[in-house]
Amino acid sequence: MTTIGVLGMQGAIREHVRMLEALGVDTRVVRSVEDLSQIDGLVLPGGESTAMRRLLDRYGLLEPLRDNTELPMFGTCAGLILLATEVEGYDAHLRKIPMTVKRNAFGRQVDSFEVTLPVKGIDEAVEAVFIRAPQVASVEPVVDVLAEVEEAIVAVRYDKYVACSFHPELTDDLSMHRYFLNVVAANKHQLA
């Protein structure tokens, strides 16, 4: 059985749990280092990356997650920011995906918007909700760009890490989570 953790610091935690349950996997809200040994993959929800960082420090999870090289991770919005090796103007957090991100990059007028977005590796266009979303300003060549909005990179994959600057968990579209579960399954297979 596959168990997917949802980082339980702050943000859209329950929404991700709902999506994962709809896809038939077990879930666990992760708040301690012990929780990490029980899961096959970890979702980092949207919310506020600076608040999440403070809580990661307080719960003693920053270093264990930074040092972990086996656990697949999927970050949405603030979660994407957590996964970047560089964050413009801020100290980077988990440093998994070699890319530079810019917070709140879509500007005030388009604070929030919704589009139907073609994503590489997913057959049907994905319903994408953007809320004060970051953009990926640049990626190292090893990173696979999965989606762009007007030339801004908004979804990427690198090795066992997937990130998008929108919120699939605020829609009924399960395709990004399904994509991540395939990454988790491939990783599990490799470890076995």
Ligand code: GLN
């Ligand atoms: N603006 C938030 C941040 O910088 C991200 C927004 C979100 O997750 N909806 O952390």
